[in-house]
Amino acid sequence: MDGNTWDAEPDPEFIRRARSILGAPGVFVAADDKRLYEHGFYGERGRALAVLSPADTDETVEMLRLCAEFGLEVLPQGGNTGLVGASIPDKTGAQVVLSTRRMDQLAPVDLVNRSVCTGAGVRMSQLRAALKAAGMWFPFEIAADPCVGGMVSTNTGGSHLVRYGDLRRSVLGLEVVLADGTVIDSLRALRKDNTGPDCKQLFIGSGGSFGIVTRAVLEVQRLPLARTAALVVPRSHADLPELLRWLEARYGEMLTTFEGMSGNAIRYAYAEFPKLKRFFTDEAVPEYAVLVDVASSSEFCAASLVDDFHAALAGLAGGSVIRDVVTGCDADFWALRDAIPYALSRQPLALTFDVSFARSRLTMFRDDLCSLLARRYPGVVLADFGHFAEGGDHATVVIPESCKTAQSSLQLMRLRGDIYETVAAHAGSFSAEHGLGPFNENVYRRYAPGATRELNASLKRMLDPAGRLGRIKFN
Amino acid sequence: MDGNTWDAEPDPEFIRRARSILGAPGVFVAADDKRLYEHGFYGERGRALAVLSPADTDETVEMLRLCAEFGLEVLPQGGNTGLVGASIPDKTGAQVVLSTRRMDQLAPVDLVNRSVCTGAGVRMSQLRAALKAAGMWFPFEIAADPCVGGMVSTNTGGSHLVRYGDLRRSVLGLEVVLADGTVIDSLRALRKDNTGPDCKQLFIGSGGSFGIVTRAVLEVQRLPLARTAALVVPRSHADLPELLRWLEARYGEMLTTFEGMSGNAIRYAYAEFPKLKRFFTDEAVPEYAVLVDVASSSEFCAASLVDDFHAALAGLAGGSVIRDVVTGCDADFWALRDAIPYALSRQPLALTFDVSFARSRLTMFRDDLCSLLARRYPGVVLADFGHFAEGGDHATVVIPESCKTAQSSLQLMRLRGDIYETVAAHAGSFSAEHGLGPFNENVYRRYAPGATRELNASLKRMLDPAGRLGRIKFN
Numbered sequence: 001m002d003g004n005t006w007d008a009e010p011d012p013e014f015i016r017r018a019r020s021i022l023g024a025p026g027v028f029v030a031a032d033d034k035r036l037y038e039h040g041f042y043g044e045r046g047r048a049l050a051v052l053s054p055a056d057t058d059e060t061v062e063m064l065r066l067c068a069e070f071g072l073e074v075l076p077q078g079g080n081t082g083l084v085g086a087s088i089p090d091k092t093g094a095q096v097v098l099s100t101r102r103m104d105q106l107a108p109v110d111l112v113n114r115s116v117c118t119g120a121g122v123r124m125s126q127l128r129a130a131l132k133a134a135g136m137w138f139p140f141e142i143a144a145d146p147c148v149g150g151m152v153s154t155n156t157g158g159s160h161l162v163r164y165g166d167l168r169r170s171v172l173g174l175e176v177v178l179a180d181g182t183v184i185d186s187l188r189a190l191r192k193d194n195t196g197p198d199c200k201q202l203f204i205g206s207g208g209s210f211g212i213v214t215r216a217v218l219e220v221q222r223l224p225l226a227r228t229a230a231l232v233v234p235r236s237h238a239d240l241p242e243l244l245r246w247l248e249a250r251y252g253e254m255l256t257t258f259e260g261m262s263g264n265a266i267r268y269a270y271a272e273f274p275k276l277k278r279f280f281t282d283e284a285v286p287e288y289a290v291l292v293d294v295a296s297s298s299e300f301c302a303a304s305l306v307d308d309f310h311a312a313l314a315g316l317a318g319g320s321v322i323r324d325v326v327t328g329c330d331a332d333f334w335a336l337r338d339a340i341p342y343a344l345s346r347q348p349l350a351l352t353f354d355v356s357f358a359r360s361r362l363t364m365f366r367d368d369l370c371s372l373l374a375r376r377y378p379g380v381v382l383a384d385f386g387h388f389a390e391g392g393d394h395a396t397v398v399i400p401e402s403c404k405t406a407q408s409s410l411q412l413m414r415l416r417g418d419i420y421e422t423v424a425a426h427a428g429s430f431s432a433e434h435g436l437g438p439f440n441e442n443v444y445r446r447y448a449p450g451a452t453r454e455l456n457a458s459l460k461r462m463l464d465p466a467g468r469l470g471r472i473k474f475n
Numbered sequence: 476m477d478g479n480t481w482d483a484e485p486d487p488e489f490i491r492r493a494r495s496i497l498g499a500p501g502v503f504v505a506a507d508d509k510r511l512y513e514h515g516f517y518g519e520r521g522r523a524l525a526v527l528s529p530a531d532t533d534e535t536v537e538m539l540r541l542c543a544e545f546g547l548e549v550l551p552q553g554g555n556t557g558l559v560g561a562s563i564p565d566k567t568g569a570q571v572v573l574s575t576r577r578m579d580q581l582a583p584v585d586l587v588n589r590s591v592c593t594g595a596g597v598r599m600s601q602l603r604a605a606l607k608a609a610g611m612w613f614p615f616e617i618a619a620d621p622c623v624g625g626m627v628s629t630n631t632g633g634s635h636l637v638r639y640g641d642l643r644r645s646v647l648g649l650e651v652v653l654a655d656g657t658v659i660d661s662l663r664a665l666r667k668d669n670t671g672p673d674c675k676q677l678f679i680g681s682g683g684s685f686g687i688v689t690r691a692v693l694e695v696q697r698l699p700l701a702r703t704a705a706l707v708v709p710r711s712h713a714d715l716p717e718l719l720r721w722l723e724a725r726y727g728e729m730l731t732t733f734e735g736m737s738g739n740a741i742r743y744a745y746a747e748f749p750k751l752k753r754f755f756t757d758e759a760v761p762e763y764a765v766l767v768d769v770a771s772s773s774e775f776c777a778a779s780l781v782d783d784f785h786a787a788l789a790g791l792a793g794g795s796v797i798r799d800v801v802t803g804c805d806a807d808f809w810a811l812r813d814a815i816p817y818a819l820s821r822q823p824l825a826l827t828f829d830v831s832f833a834r835s836r837l838t839m840f841r842d843d844l845c846s847l848l849a850r851r852y853p854g855v856v857l858a859d860f861g862h863f864a865e866g867g868d869h870a871t872v873v874i875p876e877s878c879k880t881a882q883s884s885l886q887l888m889r890l891r892g893d894i895y896e897t898v899a900a901h902a903g904s905f906s907a908e909h910g911l912g913p914f915n916e917n918v919y920r921r922y923a924p925g926a927t928r929e930l931n932a933s934l935k936r937m938l939d940p941a942g943r944l945g946r947i948k949f950n
Contacts, residue, residue, distance in 0.1 A: 112716045112835035113866070114723075157667050166667055168676075169644050185924050189833035191865040192632050192641055193904035194680050195923055196911045196949070199930050201643075201676035205669050222723065241587045248589075248697065252773030253728040298727030300783055301776040308775055358664035360587035390666040391588070429668035436671045448670055449660050455674050462933050474671070 008093045010050045014070045018052055021062050026053045026102065037077060037097045040088045041144075042345075047093035048075070055102045056119075057175060057183065057214045063098060064212070065181040072096050073468045074179070076208035078150025079123060083354070084437030086207050086471045087150065100149045103214060109134040115172055115189045117217045120149025127218075136220040137297075139164040139256070143338050149213040155205030157433035159293075162389035163256040164221070166433075167204070173217030174200035178210075179464040189217045202459065207435050209470030210463045225302035227295035229257070229333050230313055231279055231326035233286045238363050239321045240290070240388055246321070247292060250312060254305065257293030258389035265340045265383040268398070272343035277332040286323070290388065291333050340385050341394070349399040349407075350383075351416055355423045356391045356432030365426040369395065372422055377415055379403030392432045395419070420447065436472050444472075483568045485525045489545045493527055496537050501528045501577065512552060512572045515563045516619075517820075519913075522568035523550070530577045531594075532650060532658065532689045538573060539687070540656040547571050548943045549654070551683035553625025554598060558829070559912030561682050561946045562625065575624045578689060584609040590647055590664045592692045595624025602693075611695040612772075614639040614731070618813050624688040630680030632908030634768075637864035638731040639696070641908075642679070648692030649675040653685075654939040664692045677934065682910050684945030685938045701777035702770035704732070704808050705788055706754055706801035708761045713838050714796045715765070715863055721796070722767060725787060729780065732768030733864035740815045740858040743873070747818035752807035761798070765863065766808050815860050816869070824874040824882075825858075826891055830898045831866045831907035840901040844870065847897055852890055854878030867907045870894070895922065911947050919947075 010029060018027045028034050028051040037051045049072065054060040067074050073095045080087045089095035103119035109131060110116065116136075118127060125145050127138055140151065140158045152174065156167040164170065173188040186200040203211050234243050240260065247255050263285045270276060270285075280286065294309050296302045310327065317325045344350055357365055366384070373380050380403055386393040397415070399406045406415045420443055423430055430443045445453070453474070460467065460474040467473050485504060493502045503509050503526040512526045524547065529535040542549050548570045555562045564570035578594035584606060585591065591611075593602060600620050602613055615626065615633045627649065631642040639645070648663040661675040678686050709718050715735065722730050738760045745751060745760075755761065769784050771777045785802065792800045819825055832840055841859070848855050855878055861868040872890070874881045881890045895918055898905055905918045920928070928949070935942065935949040942948050 110833060110835050112720070113833040115833065155669050155673070157669075161667060165640075165644060168673070169640060182926050182929075184926055184930060186927070188902060188904070189835075190831050190904050190907075192636060192831050192867060192907045194630050194632075194908055194910045195904055195906045196919060196927070196931055196947075197677065197681035197685065197934065198630070198643070198679070199927055199934075201679075202672065204673070204676075206672035210672065222727065245587070249772075250774045252697065252771060252775075254773060254775070296727060297724075298729060299725045300727075300729070300780070300787075305775070312775075356665050356667050358585060358588040358590065360585050360664075392667060427663060429663070429665050429670055431670045432665075432667045433669055435669045444671060451657050451659050452661070452671070452674055454657075455659060456671055458937050459672065459674075462937050472671075 008049055011070060014066065015050065017066055018050070018063065022052065022054055022059055026055065026059070037080065037099060038088055040085055041081060041083055044085050044088065046089040046091055048089045048097040049094055051097040051099055053099040053102045057177065060177045060212060060214050061181045061183060064177055064179060067096055067468065068180060074098050075471060076100065076153070076212045076469070078120065078147035078153070079145060081144035081146045082150065082154060082437065083434045084431070084439045086435060086437030090471070098212065100147060100212070100214070106130055109136055109220065110189065113189055114220050115217055116220055117187070117189070117215060118148045119215055120147060120213050122148045124151070131220055132223065135223050137223045138218060138220050140167060143341065148216055152204055152213045152216050153206065153208045154435040157387065157390065157392070159259060159387060160256045161387060162258055163253060168201070170219045171200065171204060171216055172219050174203060174213060175215040176200070176203045176211040176213055179466065179469045184211065187215055187217060205435065207437065207470055207472060209460060209472050209474065211469070222297040224295035224297050225299065226305045227293065228306040228309055229291060229293040229330040230310065231328070231333050232290045232292050232313065232322055233324040233326065234288060234290065234321060235323050237288045237366060240363060241359065242321050243290065244359070244389055251294050254294045254296045255389070256295045257291060258387070259291040259337055259385070260388040261289050261291065261337060261340060261385045262383055263287050264381050265344070265385045266336065268343040268347065268383055269336055269339040272346050273339045276336055276339055277328065279326045279328065279336070291337050344383055344396045344398065347398045348401065351397050351412065353395040353419055353423070354432050354434045355393055355395055355428050355430060357426050357428040359389070359391045361426045361428070362388060362391055362393060365422065365428060366393065368422050368425070369419065372418055373397065376418065377405045380406050380415070438471055441472060483524055486545060489541065490525065492541055493525070493538065497527065497529055497534055501530065512555065512574060513563055515560055516556060516558055519560050519563065521564040521566055523564045523572040524569055526572040526574055528574040528577045532652065535652045535687060535689050536656045536658060539652055539654060542571055542943065543655060549573050550946060551575065551628070551687045551944070553595065553622035553628070554620060556619035556621045557625065557629060557912065558909045559906070559914045561910060561912030565946065573687060575622060575687070575689070581605055584611055584695065585664065588664055589695050590692055591695055592662070592664070592690060593623045594690055595622060595688050597623045599626070606695055607698065610698050612698045613645070613693060613695050615642060618816065623691055627679055627688045627691055628681065628683045629910040632862065632865065632867070634734060634862060635731045636862060637733055638728060645694045646675065646679055646691055647694050649678060649688060650690040651675070651678045651686040651688055654941065654944045659686065662690055662692060680910065682912065682945055682947060684935060684947050684949065686944070697772040699770035699772045700774065701780045702768065703781040703784055704766060704768040704805040705785065706803070706808050707765045707767050707788065707797055708799040708801065709763060709765065709796060710798050712763045712841060715838060716834065717796050718765065719834070719864055726769050729769045729771045730864070731770045732766060733862070734766040734812055734860070735863040736764050736766065736812060736815060736860045737858055738762050739856050740819070740860045741811065743818040743822065743858055744811055744814040747821050748814045751811055751814055752803065754801045754803065754811070766812050819858055819871045819873065822873045823876065826872050826887065828870040828894055828898070829907050829909045830868055830870055830903050830905060832901050832903040834864070834866045836901045836903070837863060837866055837868060840897065840903060841868065843897050843900070844894065847893055848872065851893065852880045855881050855890070913946055916947060
């Protein structure tokens with residue numbers, strides 16, 4: 001071992017039998033080999049007893065049976081890009097990480113059905129490249145490069161949710177292995193199949209706590225033929241609903257992105273990444289801006305979409321809703337948008353919230369949040385951004401060093417609680433797309449309805465009676 | 476009573492207490508009053524001990540508790556338009572029908588969120604009228620007029636599934652009452668909410684066996700600004716995938732309907748409904764025709780859609796894929812399509828199958844089905860029609876009186892079994908959109924994977940331990 005003498009030692013018999021099935025490349029016990037699987041996105045750290053990396057469904061079944069036999073807890077892990085701490089083991093050193101990464105088989109794209117069967121370990125980038133070669137597209141764009149299994153388990157959202165929905169909508173078929181090794185085979189390529197309850201839905205968005213996704217059949221889309229973006233500055237945040245209404249009326253399903261960025265968020269991005277293309281001088285950063293993206297895969301209207309979009313927006317600029325429209329290179333707009341979460345994560349003290357609302361409540365929530373901060377936490381900066389068209393807001397609050405109202409742990413805890421209360425007051429979700437993990441489990445206990453928690457606990461007991469799977473035990 | 480002395484008499488105390496809560500308009504015990512709730516679409520008949528019709532969620536809770544106290548089975552019923560026999564009580568006369576029809580409250584449409592909160596008893600027609608007045612649309616078009624609760628419970632498909640998906644995709648929020656009266660409150664208007672497993676999914680498409688849907692929040696769409704249809708005659712059934720590919724490439728998301736009709740199905744419609752507009756002479760009815768419908772709610776391209784569609788199709792007519800394009804009044808095309816199931820239901824002897832496949836398997840399935848019939852059942856007529864773009868086929872086989880190969884019960888049973896075997900051989904679904912009920916429960920037992928059936932049985936035991944809810948017990 002590497003000197004971490006407080007590491008639990010796995011039973012040599014367990015390791016011997018795991019190796020006899022997976023071979024040496026599928027079993028890691030040395031500290032250096034395990035490290036990659038023990039660190040999360042925000043630097044959070046756990047300890048794994050061992051890492052098992054089965055290459056297919058059969059090996060996954062055998063590993064789950066083996067872990068059951070030895071009474072070991074199992075933490076499923078895909079690309080380990082999760083943001084709520086659910087993809088790394090806890091600190092006990094007693095949990096086995098089951099990595100799905102070697103299950104990276106990708107079947108040929110079925111062009112007639114517009115679908116593809118993928119292993120859980122296929123990376124987003126791998127899927128995207130294979131689809132592009134076939135003229136197809138999987139419309140989930142997020143900054144990270146997750147694996148399919150993790151995306152299914154967390155029901156990924158992303159910037160195009162307004163057009164394509166959450167990941168659940170694109171899952172045609174699913175194969176899942178339960179804690180006891182039972183295989184649930186719903187691996188079909190069907191758009192409709194009402195032969196009883198749709199049990200695969202149980203495993204989408206439940207974070208690996210109910211079973212381990214091993215394969216999925218995904219519906220895919222044709223590659224857009226035309227796509228363009230603009231940075232739109234509304235008169236004020238209160239004009240966002242009207243801007244969205246106008247865009248949906250004019251472009252219907254072609255509206256694929258409507259990403260809000262507060263002026264504060266833009267300022268942090270500029271400050272942290274000086275090489276970003278500057279669309280605004282420091283003095284002229286607007287209160288709010290929206291990255292709007294339209295796309296079409298239809299030969300009928302793709303040719304005129306780009307010109308129409310820019311002409312129509314230019315016609316509205318200076319009017320009652322739109323103050324200004326910034327034109328430029330689409331990639332520069334996206335670079336600014338993508339820089340924001342990284343810029344905010346570099347602040348010494350900040351709290352991030354991944355919340356969502358009915359679109360009709362979003363501006364009200366934001367008004368109340370601003371009032372709350374001004375009233376109880378002067379000096380705290382709201383630097384939010386998010387997928388407004390889907391009701392989403394990544395409501396990040398930055399606490400500058402000079403701010404005295406939210407420095408102590410107690411103050412921060414109260415601030416966090418006050419913000420979640422404001423979310424609840426507007427019937428919002430406390431985790432819109434990041435899912436459930438150690439970072440927000442206490443919020444779940446506070447805000448999920450009692451009957452829902454009871455139901456989740458019953459499902460957990462039914463599917464994993466010994467409670468050995470995943471970070472969240474629902475107990 | 477009405478002379479049916481074999482009717483079980485409900486306990487007077489049960490009726491007294493039900494009336495004390497629901498009032499007289501909510502409790503039916505007289506045979507004449509119950510009749511409406513005891514007959515299904517195909518004339519199938521059951522017997523209800525009583526019919527309870529709560530007006531809201533609280534009353535539903537009280538009725539379920541009351542039925543639990545008296546140990547009574549409960550059959551939830553919405554519009555009673557189901558096609559698998561699941562919406563009427565069994566023949567024992569011991570089941571209480573719980574009708575959701577009085578829960579017909581409809582909240583104002585939220586235009587910014589594009590959503591509406593409806594009671595389970597709201598009829599499709601009522602919803603459509605309210606939405607139309609607000610410039611909105613719920614894109615589920617089926618011949619019947621079901622209630623929202625039933626549509627959710629059966630995960631309705633319909634003719635626009637290729638564009639809008641199944642009903643599941645439009646359910647933002649749901650309120651459900653379990654057999655013991657527990658209320659599961661997921662009645663949110665959120666497009667994304669990943670605060671744990673999405674438990675409302677359990678109740679969508681499970682036919683009321685897991686719980687009774689009382690309210691739903693539905694995502695709605697903007698009313699199309701332009702919509703047009705044509706009847707396209709491909710060279711042969713084998714050309715359908717290429718026709719579909721061309722349409723998806725040209726019109727993308729604007730393709731809203733791709734309904735196949737076999738020549739035989741068209742012939743039966745013409746024979747039964749002489750007033751139907753005739754697009755073909757008897758001699759010239761093609762092997763197959765497709766009702767194609769495109770629609771757009773986008774101001775940007777709606778104006779030119781209709782002209783482009785007809786010009787583009789005319790340009791392809793007479794080519795390698797399209798033999799002919801019939802133009803005419805859209806309503807006449809739909810009248811022909813809608814007449815087919817009614818014409819087939821009038822045949823003295825016919826078997827209907829509601830099956831689906833990966834789109835890439837659909838023509839293969841049909842070829843195999845034709846071979847099967849020619850080989851083993853000469854004289855039997857395949858008169859299929861269906862939603863080809865979603866992989867669906869309503870594969871109806873008509874057995875003329877002259878046909879000697881499928882007249883006896885034994886022959887019919889073998890024919891039915893052979894067709895389901897052919898479906899399974901192509902990895903198809905034995906119930907694409909009609910759900911599960913007494914009519915196809917034996918097919919479920921034969922073809923649903925064992926682990927799936929076991930999982931459904933466990934869910935049933937968990938959610939309804941006494942097995943008192945719905946027609947399908949999953950045991």
